[in-house]
Amino acid sequence: MSQTNTLQTAFPPIAFIGGGNMASAIIGGLIRQGVPASSITVVEPFEASRQALKTQFGIDALPAASDALQSAQLVVWAVKPQSFKEAAEPVAAFTRNALHLSVAAGITTESVAGWTGTQRIVRAMPNTPALVGKGMTGLFARPEVDAAGKALIAAVIGSTGELTWVEQEAHLDAVTALSGSGPAYVFLFLEAMTQAGVDMGLTAEQSYKLAVATFAGGSELAARSTESAEVLRQRVTSKGGTTYAAITHMQENKLPEIFIAAMRKAEKRAQELAAEFGK
Numbered sequence: 001m002s003q004t005n006t007l008q009t010a011f012p013p014i015a016f017i018g019g020g021n022m023a024s025a026i027i028g029g030l031i032r033q034g035v036p037a038s039s040i041t042v043v044e045p046f047e048a049s050r051q052a053l054k055t056q057f058g059i060d061a062l063p064a065a066s067d068a069l070q071s072a073q074l075v076v077w078a079v080k081p082q083s084f085k086e087a088a089e090p091v092a093a094f095t096r097n098a099l100h101l102s103v104a105a106g107i108t109t110e111s112v113a114g115w116t117g118t119q120r121i122v123r124a125m126p127n128t129p130a131l132v133g134k135g136m137t138g139l140f141a142r143p144e145v146d147a148a149g150k151a152l153i154a155a156v157i158g159s160t161g162e163l164t165w166v167e168q169e170a171h172l173d174a175v176t177a178l179s180g181s182g183p184a185y186v187f188l189f190l191e192a193m194t195q196a197g198v199d200m201g202l203t204a205e206q207s208y209k210l211a212v213a214t215f216a217g218g219s220e221l222a223a224r225s226t227e228s229a230e231v232l233r234q235r236v237t238s239k240g241g242t243t244y245a246a247i248t249h250m251q252e253n254k255l256p257e258i259f260i261a262a263m264r265k266a267e268k269r270a271q272e273l274a275a276e277f278g279k
């Protein structure tokens with residue numbers, strides 16, 4: 001049986017709380033996999049976002065929680081950490097029997113359990129390439145989530161790309177710093193590489209195309225190769241050549257150290273979000 005058929009036949013009603021970027025990315029994945037629009041409801045206070053969801057996916061979008069949520073077997077929390085507690089209050093009464101999936105950065109399943117009145121919670125950290133089916137998501141399940149619950153969540157998240165389960169919830173803050181925020185690091189590199197190309201006389205269009213294709217090609221090569229990134233880098237770096245000149249400059253200026261320190265900042269921010277907004 002194909003993945004599409006699995007989702008079509010086995011997919012229960014699902015409610016999204018928050019209908020922004022990340023909710024849209026996951027909903028898009030589900031619709032692409034053949035989940036019927038009638039299975040999906042979104043609670044989204046912003047009228048323009050509700051309209052966009054209805055137009056793009058043909059799904060039902062509500063301005064506020066209502067007893068329509070009672071039929072949802074899975075509730076996906078896709079609100080900002082700052083809005084989670086406030087958003088949970090009106091929803092909780094309708095969704096105590098559902099399985100819950102949170103994608104909010106930092107917010108612990110302990111907090112979600114307190115706000116929703118259930119322990120059946122999976123916390124996830126997806127990323128925006130989910131929009132094009134190339135997402136990477138880290139997941140943590142509380143012990144109260146059974147195998148069927150984990151399989152359902154794996155099917156939902158699997159519709160947006162790859163996934164990996166972590167055993168310790170704290171590791172999701174590392175996933176956040178790495179693959180959750182990671183697309184922004186890639187885009188920053190693309191911006192810088194494009195600018196450098198323009199400075200050297202290429203058009204912005206050519207330069208961007210070269211940069212994007214280089215990231216895609218480098219990633220694909222790494223994904224398919226049995227060799228480490230370090231070895232692959234050394235293969236590009238001819239002794240005394242152009243790459244050597246560039247990489248030496250980056251290393252002398254501590255680019256790897258800066259990168260690692262920046263990611264620890266992201267991890268710390270996830271912990272701060274939990275402390276600030278998880279109570």
Ligand SMILES: NC(=O)C1=CN([C@@H]2O[C@H](COP(=O)(O)OP(=O)(O)OC[C@H]3O[C@@H](n4cnc5c(N)ncnc54)[C@H](OP(=O)(O)O)[C@@H]3O)[C@@H](O)[C@H]2O)C=CC1
Binds near residue numbers: 083
């Ligand atoms: N963007 C990313 O790359 C990633 C984001 N995440 C996580 O996903 C979550 C959502 O992020 P993102 O999609 O980018 O944010 P968005 O701001 O795009 O989406 C959040 C949506 O929730 C709506 N909202 C606010 N309050 C409520 C409420 N009380 N009830 C229902 N909906 C509400 C907002 O409406 P309004 O605009 O009117 O406030 C907004 O449309 C965050 O917790 C973030 O940490 C995780 C991984 C990656």
Ligand SMILES: O=C(O)[C@@H]1CCC=N1
Binds near residue numbers: 105176180181
């Ligand atoms: O920046 C953020 O907080 C969210 C979480 C990971 C990506 N975006």
